[in-house]
Amino acid sequence: MPHxxxxxxxxxxxTDCVTHCPVECFHGDDERLYIDPEVCxxxxxxIPACPVQAIHDVxxxxxEYLPWVEINAEKAQILPVVKTKQDxxxxxxxxxxxxxx
Amino acid sequence: xxxHVSETKIVRGACPQDCxxxxxxxxHVEDGKLVEVTGDPDHPMTRGGLCVKLKNFxxxxxxxxxxxxxxxxxxxxxxxxxxxxxxxxxxxxxRSKWTKIIEEYGSKAIMPHAYLGHQGTxxxxxxxxxxxxxxxxxxxxxxxxxxxxxxxxIMTVGPTGGLDVESLAYSKYIIVWGMNMLNTNLHAWPFILxxxxxxxxxVVIDPxxxxxxxxxxxHIPIKPGTDGALALxxxxxxxxxxxxxxxYVAKYxxxxxxxxxxxxxxxxxxxxxxxxxxAEDIRxxxxxxxxxxxxxxxxxxxxxxxxxxxxxIRLITMLPALTGAWRHVGGGTVEMPIWEFPFNFDxxxxxxxxxxxxxxxxxxxxxxxxxxxxxxxxxxxSLFVYNSNPVSQAPNASQIVEGLKREDLFTVxxxxxxxxxxxxxxxxxxxxxxxEQYDLMVTWGHLYVMLNQPAIDPPGECVSNVELFxxxxxxxxxxxxxxxxxxxxxxxxxxxxxxxxxxxxxxxKLKERGWMRLNVGMPDERAPHAEGEFKTPSxxxxxxxxxxxxxxxxxxxxxxGYEGSQPGTPVDxxxxxxxxxxxxxxxxxxxxxxxxxLLSPKPHAFLNTQYGNEKTQQLRQGExxxxxxxxxxxxxxxxxxxxxxxxxxxxxxxxVAQVSDDVLAGMIVTNVGxxxxxxxxxxxxxxxxxxxHANLGQAGAYSDNLVxxxxx
Numbered sequence: 119m120p121h122x123x124x125x126x127x128x129x130x131x132x133t134d135c136v137t138h139c140p141v142e143c144f145h146g147d148d149e150r151l152y153i154d155p156e157v158c159x160x161x162x163x164x165i166p167a168c169p170v171q172a173i174h175d176v177x178x179x180x181x182e183y184l185p186w187v188e189i190n191a192e193k194a195q196i197l198p199v200v201k202t203k204q205d206x207x208x209x210x211x212x213x214x215x216x217x218x219x
Numbered sequence: 220x221x222x223h224v225s226e227t228k229i230v231r232g233a234c235p236q237d238c239x240x241x242x243x244x245x246x247h248v249e250d251g252k253l254v255e256v257t258g259d260p261d262h263p264m265t266r267g268g269l270c271v272k273l274k275n276f277x278x279x280x281x282x283x284x285x286x287x288x289x290x291x292x293x294x295x296x297x298x299x300x301x302x303x304x305x306x307x308x309x310x311x312x313x314r315s316k317w318t319k320i321i322e323e324y325g326s327k328a329i330m331p332h333a334y335l336g337h338q339g340t341x342x343x344x345x346x347x348x349x350x351x352x353x354x355x356x357x358x359x360x361x362x363x364x365x366x367x368x369x370x371x372x373i374m375t376v377g378p379t380g381g382l383d384v385e386s387l388a389y390s391k392y393i394i395v396w397g398m399n400m401l402n403t404n405l406h407a408w409p410f411i412l413x414x415x416x417x418x419x420x421x422v423v424i425d426p427x428x429x430x431x432x433x434x435x436x437x438h439i440p441i442k443p444g445t446d447g448a449l450a451l452x453x454x455x456x457x458x459x460x461x462x463x464x465x466x467y468v469a470k471y472x473x474x475x476x477x478x479x480x481x482x483x484x485x486x487x488x489x490x491x492x493x494x495x496x497x498a499e500d501i502r503x504x505x506x507x508x509x510x511x512x513x514x515x516x517x518x519x520x521x522x523x524x525x526x527x528x529x530x531x532i533r534l535i536t537m538l539p540a541l542t543g544a545w546r547h548v549g550g551g552t553v554e555m556p557i558w559e560f561p562f563n564f565d566x567x568x569x570x571x572x573x574x575x576x577x578x579x580x581x582x583x584x585x586x587x588x589x590x591x592x593x594x595x596x597x598x599x600x601s602l603f604v605y606n607s608n609p610v611s612q613a614p615n616a617s618q619i620v621e622g623l624k625r626e627d628l629f630t631v632x633x634x635x636x637x638x639x640x641x642x643x644x645x646x647x648x649x650x651x652x653x654x655e656q657y658d659l660m661v662t663w664g665h666l667y668v669m670l671n672q673p674a675i676d677p678p679g680e681c682v683s684n685v686e687l688f689x690x691x692x693x694x695x696x697x698x699x700x701x702x703x704x705x706x707x708x709x710x711x712x713x714x715x716x717x718x719x720x721x722x723x724x725x726x727x728k729l730k731e732r733g734w735m736r737l738n739v740g741m742p743d744e745r746a747p748h749a750e751g752e753f754k755t756p757s758x759x760x761x762x763x764x765x766x767x768x769x770x771x772x773x774x775x776x777x778x779x780g781y782e783g784s785q786p787g788t789p790v791d792x793x794x795x796x797x798x799x800x801x802x803x804x805x806x807x808x809x810x811x812x813x814x815x816x817l818l819s820p821k822p823h824a825f826l827n828t829q830y831g832n833e834k835t836q837q838l839r840q841g842e843x844x845x846x847x848x849x850x851x852x853x854x855x856x857x858x859x860x861x862x863x864x865x866x867x868x869x870x871x872x873x874x875v876a877q878v879s880d881d882v883l884a885g886m887i888v889t890n891v892g893x894x895x896x897x898x899x900x901x902x903x904x905x906x907x908x909x910x911x912h913a914n915l916g917q918a919g920a921y922s923d924n925l926v927x928x929x930x931x
Contacts, residue, residue, distance in 0.1 A: 138266075138267060140266070140268060140405055140406065140408055141401060141405075141412075142412055156430075156433065157433075159270070159271060159405060160271035160274070160824070160839060161269060161270050162268075162271075162274055163258070163266075163268025163269070177835060177838055
């Protein structure tokens, strides 16, 4: 029962979450991050760190996010670990506004 | 967990659970209600995050199943039928029953049963010791966990804190030995990741490919209960190839020649036969460990849970003295740094009240004690349970249940919920939860003094253990000042606040800040045994232990401060490999009937049984499950997702099978902590475990358990 990153991360990539993860379970490409469900230990430390509420606990999230479970698992296998905070994408502020945060 | 942190009153607290991390809490209180509990971002270990177990901790306080009032049993034992009564009636019932028992059988016919269901100085392991010593009850030896490691550690290096877990960040080679840290020591993992970032290699020795093992650079699967042989095999290589620290050994150790002789009996080929680890891997491990300094070993409690567990811990604890790893910051071994805290156990436990004819009964022998198998005189006529749940957590659960059903046994339980043990009680008393009480936590995994301040009032008529034992003392007519002390007076007496380690630390400051680090050196400079200074009688790391002459002993804190009637069973001055008792190799006849070695480590989403009754945690944990190797599964016609029956002569339980090569052939793994009463058969793993003790400290040998499995 891991956590997942939804498409709120797309265009933002704030990466505050990775500094709160005790197990380095975030992977990413240039666009966004994903969580490796094999490594995530369900602590939820990352959830309040995300400025756009992109991270959810699979156990209590809306059904609309269910497709992200598989996407996170697949992408985490092929993308590198993101261990340290990086600069958000140039589009991040506009995207945050669009998302209403 | 909500995603927004509310604008609320914040109260500083600390986690009550029996876990090495003892996290710093921030209680968020809104209009008198505890709405959220989060981790303190400023605490160097907690770093703002708690763990999966504590995620719904605020809600847990308001669980509708909380016991809120004293109750008396109105149905058969075990039926769970209770009726509310007043505290006065509950206490008067206890007084009259106990008075009659004491008149007829003597006070030793009353036995307390406690463990670390709560980990506070005031309300934890020792919270009832003074009362029961004053009463003259049987002394309960509380050796569920760590007692074997404590005895082994003290025999070898004395009561030293050893390597600070935070110093792992400065290690170059880290062995995690018998511990699934991501489940049970999560907040230490970032220090290992920091070390790895700087080039350290991380090795995990574990029979199971746990989630921690999967993160390691090298996972070494080992047959359960053979850790001592592996340590001796490593020594064989290290001494044989002269890659030990001769200068350190000469100056700061005792008994090298005897240890070298013992290690010479364990060449890698022989150790490979015992452990199942390829001989070349043993050589590589030994060489890398000895020559990559600073090297560190994070020891897990799992190692003690086999017949030879005590000697295995002694051997592992000797490795950093052999290699001179202690010379360096980040070198040495982490076991339990609790010994750095200047406790005043005599004040807490009042062993001065123990009578000359005192009797000790080990809690892991509870079933035998209650059913007459121990032939106790006087027999146990009353059991008082607090901070513990033996029906789930003690071995040989079926025998315990049989004992608890005795009509002539008067059982009282103080609890948060009507647990599998509580439902056999004649009287149930409602206990307070951590957010509702004041305590200074007993920390055994890091070096911070942690204060927990109450965020809310206890609901209903729940009371802290401090208040419980005050009431019981008054009920029994004990007018001693000890039972009239305020909580702060108790805390002042329970520690030596003038000790160098406590310099600058006061209760006043703790009330403001929540936590403070002991003055025992910082993680980036601490090397406590760079020049020996071990806390043994010789001042050296004792390869040949001077304490062994008196035989096995249990450290005072686990037995109400009592030093008499120690087990005293013979102990080799130089540790040896002691094989499992239940293994097909050692006991082929038993192995024929029950060929699979069952391990039962801690669950991910529960803390032992705590939170096992929470719906969301049940979803996270899943139901009782066994992991079985594909070879063992296919030969029994077992597939993933199907139910299986797990059994031996002691008992049985059912579980869902998960077929995986995460476990070796010949063994299966399940988790302890699922509430037996919530399982399909009303039983859980401890229905199968043996009430056998490890060779040191009367530790439970839970891993020494052969079973068979068939499709249910």
